[in-house]
Amino acid sequence: MKEIPSIEEIKQHLESYPSVTKADAELHAERIREILEIKKKHNVVILGHNYMEPLVFECSEEQERGDSYGLSEYAARTDADIIVFNGVRFMAETAKVLNPEKKVLIADRTAGCSLADNFTAENVKELKQKHPGVPVMIYINSYADAKAESDVVCTSANAAKIAKKLPGNKVIFVPDILFAQNLAEELRGVKEIIYPEEGRGAICEVHEKFSIEDINAVRKSFEIPKGHPKRMIYAHWECRPEVLREADFYGSTTQIRKDIAERVSKGMLEKAFVASECELTSNLAAEFPQVQFYTACSVRCSHMAKITIEKLHRLMKAIDSGEDLSEWEVALPEEVIEKARKPIEKMLELGR
Ligand code: SF4
CATH class of the missing domain: 3.40.50.10800 (NadA-like)
Known part of the structure; x- marks a missing residue:
């Protein structure tokens, strides 16, 4: 972990973000420094999704930032004792599946996603019954129990690549209907993409x-x-x-x-x-x-926006004082972890 920047350096860096005002930088620099100190002291990794607001994003080092795929790869090889996931809950669940022995925490466990929230493990089972033998590729924007019913996970960075590597000429892709339509167009003549009907799948509301x-x-x-x-x-x-x-x-x-x-x-x-x-x-x-x-700043994900610097600060203070962390902890049943790990590992293998 690199040296913790001074409050002045943090302020200067914050001001390089067009959406951070001088007043925001003044108000939050000290809080960010405190977060960084606790992070170092307790060997915490703070994963920051690209959609985090700058004040929160600033708490992650370069290698801790990225999209779902980059962060899940990083989560798979981290040696940190505690993982704090600045993103939405399905991302923290993926980190938990890959690190069952570690504590995975999120500053607000209610941070959902219109894709993950609207497609369940039952929905995956229904599609499998309808198309027996066709491999199921599930977007990483899904909860662990839905992943557990699928053959392979993918992200937007590797969906086309993985679909091509799966056996047969058809792939079931869930839950994002718009992404599925784009994938079907991209893979026309190579793979047939089967996806949920209108009203039975999900879309990203952003x-x-x-x-x-x-x-x-x-x-x-x-x-x-x-x-x-x-x-x-x-x-x-x-x-x-x-x-x-x-x-x-x-x-x-x-x-x-x-x-x-x-x-x-x-x-x-x-x-x-x-x-x-x-x-x-x-x-x-x-x-x-x-x-x-x-920018189109009306287009903000309300789920991602739930992770604020104030909530992250509260969580980090709780880590530092040895408080009970159950309010923030992402826990999953053992059998779900076991079953969901396979399709995630398959993604890490096929997505390379
Ligand atoms: S941007 Fe869309 S896909 Fe990403 S968390 Fe928000 S609702 Fe889900």
Whole structure:
């Protein structure tokens, strides 16, 4: 773990995020430093999902930040005694499945997800009965008991790759209907993607908000014409198919970040709009100040937003004082851990 920055250094760094005001930096720098001190003292790893607000994101070191896939890989090899997951509950469950002997904590256990919350283990069983013998690939945005009924887990970064490696010419993909439609288009002629009917699957309530009209308006208002060599519209896999078709690049958050980094290194990016959660753009803007980013800050995930710096601070103080941590602990029945580990490990093997 690197040296803890001073309060002044924390303030300066916080101010590099466009959405953090000077007053926010003043108010929270001391609290962040205290979190970092407790983190070091108790050998805690603080995993930070890309959609965390900057004040919370700041508590994770570079290697502790990422999307669901990067963080689950990191969780699988951490030697920390305690894992604090700054993300939503299904992510913390994945970390628990991979680290059953460790304490996995989340600052607010009610932080859900419209995908995970609306598709259960029973729904997976129903689809398996309807399509016997077809492998089930489940998006990581699901709870451990639903994963336990599936053959392999995937993330947006590796879904296409894993689907291609599964046996047979059909794959059941759950629960995200829009992502499934995008995947079906991507794998046309290679694999048939079977997914839940309208009303029986789920969608990401954040990414589905972007319409083709929004993308056209962004192109016009921010002068990002299609095909411009240095101006880009990015879209996440969970957006509507027509949005993906219109975007200049689509992928997972890690793939989007990677494309931005490559373009920046070649001096090939001056303006960008990312059709995804708005704090992702805040965090990208701090990392790549050379690029003019435009945000859609009404598009905030209310579940991710439940993880605040105040709640994280309270949790870290409880760790430090040796309090009972059950309020924050992510616990799962042993048999669910056992069964869910296999499809997650399969993802780690096939997704490489
Ligand atoms: S952004 Fe969408 S997929 Fe991610 S946690 Fe929020 S609701 Fe779930």
